């Protein structure tokens with residue numbers, strides 16, 4: 001069994017099935033994955049931009065509210081201060097003025113000259129006052145927010161109203177930790193998103209989750225635009241998308257950062273699902289492909305083995321048919337074909353044996369005939385000469401004359417038979433010439449015409465329109481045709497029609513001798529070419545066997561064919577001599 005051949009077909013089938021299954025599947029998954037990824041990324045960008053914009057609005061509103069609050073307080077303090085209130089009274093007034101859950105840790109009232117008038121810590125922690133007063137243009141910016149050092153602090157500074165406008169300001173101190181409360185920015189408004197506040201140049205003022213935003217801002221932000229935008233940043237291994245939205249009333253921006261892997265988490269779920277699904281499908285495909293390949297290749301391999309075995313041993317064991325599909329029908333056809341072949345082989349062997357037997361018989365008959373003929377011929381010639389002499393000498397009315405005539409006739413028959421026998425044993429030399437087969441037919445007709453007329457048989461010649469050349473000994477072929485013609489005439493006891501038809505075939509010429517006589521009964525068809533086989537009272541049974549022998553010596557064949565409508569058809573096949581062919 002050939003392992004490589006098996007693998008070849010199975011491997012190819014497997015590859016084909018996998019190729020048609022896995023490639024389109026993978027392409028489809030890839031396509032779905034890519035489009036989902038693009039859609040989800042776009043969605044995340046939009047959501048992030050909306051978040052940044054909303055937070056910018058919120059920040060703006062919140063700062064306005066705090067400013068309003070400080071202005072109110074400043075208004076009250078200005079009244080209290082002008083009324084000559086003490087520091088303790090001012091502090092109490094400040095404490096009272098602020099709401100309990102406000103964002104300020106402490107308030108400080110500073111005179112226009114920078115002298116601290118009053119300090120209030122509003123909570124348990126000590127306020128972290130800035131080392132120096134903010135240098136703000138109070139005339140235009142009535143409220144400022146500041147940052148100090150790397151610790152982020154925010155100050156809301158209210159400027160006195162009216163006459164005291166440049167006399168004092170109020171500092172509100174907000175701790176960094178309280179910034180989210182101030183700006184209402186819970187760390188995870190959007191799952192995974194981080195929020196921060198940047199100044200116009202992109203420097204972080206406040207970052208809710210400093211880590212990510214600082215990284216992104218450092219690398220990706222230049223001067224920021226007036227509308228909300230989304231940019232990509234971060235490192236290749238940890239990429240982010242960042243949305244920036246300007247707060248309306250100031251130069252600040254709210255930034256919202258979302259790590260890409262968080263944004264694409266749903267996609268990665270899809271991808272994992274798709275990968276898992278693909279793996280399962282591929283496994284299923286491999287198994288089913290292997291099974292499919294097996295169902296095709298196993299019977300094919302068995303078939304191939306059976307063919308080899310059949311060729312080698314000439315014996316045949318039918319291959320088992322496992323299925324009703326195309327492979328099954330192939331197996332069935334092979335079994336049928338092999339059985340036919342076995343039968344044909346047997347038939348050929350049988351024919352071969354018969355042929356051998358015939359050859360053997362012919363050889364024996366030939367030797368015998370030539371021996372006997374020689375022995376008979378000489379005394380026969382002597383006896384015939386004696387009878388001839390006797391007939392010449394006795395008077396015409398001698399009563400023994402009819403007896404002698406009969407004896408002479410019988411002796412002539414014996415002589416004819418011995419001549420035939422001798423010809424059979426030693427066929428005459430071939431004197432081949434190139435001749436038109438139609439001419440041979442003409443000559444035959446001329447020879448048998450008298451007998452045909454006597455037997456009331458119509459002779460019909462059907463020559464070809466063009467000459468058909470054969471390279472033969474014309475005497476011998478005419479002798480064969482005459483012999484066939486005479487046999488035919490003898491078979492038409494009540495008259496009839498004898499046709500001699502010339503047909504040109506591919507590479508050969510056929511001369512058919514067709515009669516309307518008794519025909520050859522099926523049970524003797526195989527015997528008529530055997531020497532000495534005859535159904536006639538006075539037949540020798542040598543005519544057909546000698547004819548066959550002569551034609552075969554020309555490289556042709558003589559055969560009996562079916563004759564529709566009764567009668568017999570003998571066909572002489574001769575090799576065609578192509579025109580221009582060397583003779």
Ligand code: ADP
Nearest residue numbers: 487488491519528534535539540541543544568
């Ligand atoms: P013979 O003519 O001496 O019998 P052949 O060899 O010529 O010997 O013929 C053998 C036998 O074939 C004949 O006896 C006859 O039975 C049969 N045969 C030959 N030609 C015809 C024919 N045209 N029609 C019917 N039978 C024929």
